[in-house]
Amino acid sequence: MTSSFVPSVPYRGRFAPSPTGLLHAGSLTTAVGSYLEAYSRGGEWLLRMEDLDPLREMAGAASAILHTLEALGFEWDGEVVYQSRRHELYRAALDQLIRDGLAYACACTRKEIAMHAQRGVDGFVYPGTCRDGCPSDRPGRAWRLRVAPGETVFVDRLQGEYRQELERDIGDFVLLRADGFWAYQLAVVVDDAEQGVTDIVRGADLLVSTPRQIAVQRALGVATPSYCHLPLMVNAAGEKLSKQTLAPAISPEAAAEELRRALVRLGHVPPAECHDLAELWAWARTNWSLARVPVGPVAV
Structure with a gap:
């Protein structure tokens, strides 16, 4: 397989949530880190909805995720891509x-x-x-x-x-899969190659699956992106934040506070005088540094 998309920028990142639940502190933190790394590198940031498993999806979750991201002031490049529309690839x-x-x-x-x-x-x-x-x-x-x-x-x-x-x-x-659904390891590689993604910033829970994706990339003859796995967000019991561990959904009505908390979890503490979304984003874009992000799990 060869990518049909030739990158026009040296860096193209992406955020790819799965609509199995609403956006929570773990997925929001990943989105913030992924976006800021793309911004700091002068690159583009794409948004892809990984909706390949309808049996696990939550009704309305995809639109709710988009609404929450918009409410928190995220800006992405191009149209949102839905995996459910890419079976031919x-x-x-x-x-x-x-x-x-x-x-x-x-x-x-x-x-x-x-x-x-x-x-x-x-x-x-x-x-x-x-x-x-x-x-x-x-x-x-x-x-x-x-x-x-x-x-x-x-x-x-x-x-x-x-x-x-x-x-x-x-x-x-x-x-x-035996049930006819595409496996994540194939779909994610095909999508990243077709979209010209050069750098992948995501949660550390996916670190273990990266060698499988590299194997698929090599088998298909497509480039291997650069990888950066952000620290895992865990609850008080040390469990990964997820729908299964009852992670509470992000509140769009408290957008500024939710963004501040995500930045703090990534090792970036905004000054007290940054109150609203615009001030927080302006500070974050100016001060973002991967060197400040913790490596190990972060308790939420």
Whole structure:
């Protein structure tokens, strides 16, 4: 696959929320850091809605997220992209991988994998059961990427060097799920390449999945962006803020205070005289520095 978009700026970032819930402190903090890093680098900042799993989506969440971002004074470049409208791009990428012998059909169920697989860094390590073909009496249910042996190593701009051996730690991973939905690892790579994204700033919970995305990038022959994983936002129990841990939604009515809190979580404390949104954004754009952002988890 080759990108159809040639970047006109040296830096193009993006924020890509999933509408499985409303914007909360964790996702807002990521949006603030992603936006300010793009601004400080003289680049563009895109907005993409990762709405590929309708079974997990919350009704009205996508429009509510956009409303909240607008209320907090965010400005993005171009139109909002929706993954649910890009199935043809993902299909073309998978077809390319199949033609190149880099993707194969898998007939295994989750229960079967759990019975025979070892635990890895992000769930069960697929044991390669269907690598040489599905059983003759069972059709393929999903499509997997055939991972290459050896370590994947990259240097994260905040977290430093990160290493993972996909074959040992993850195994051949899913590109198209058995239920017919596209897997995140394929869709995110296709979207970033097609949109010309050069730099990805996101939460540290996705650090573990980055080597899988690099593997897909290499298989498709597209460029690997620069990565920066911001600190994880956690609650008092040390759990990642999410819909599952009942993270409260951001209040658009308290926009200035919500922005101030996000900046503080990123190691940037605005002066007391910055009261409204315009003053806070002006200060943040002038004073943003990735060197001030904490590396480890931040309690909210």
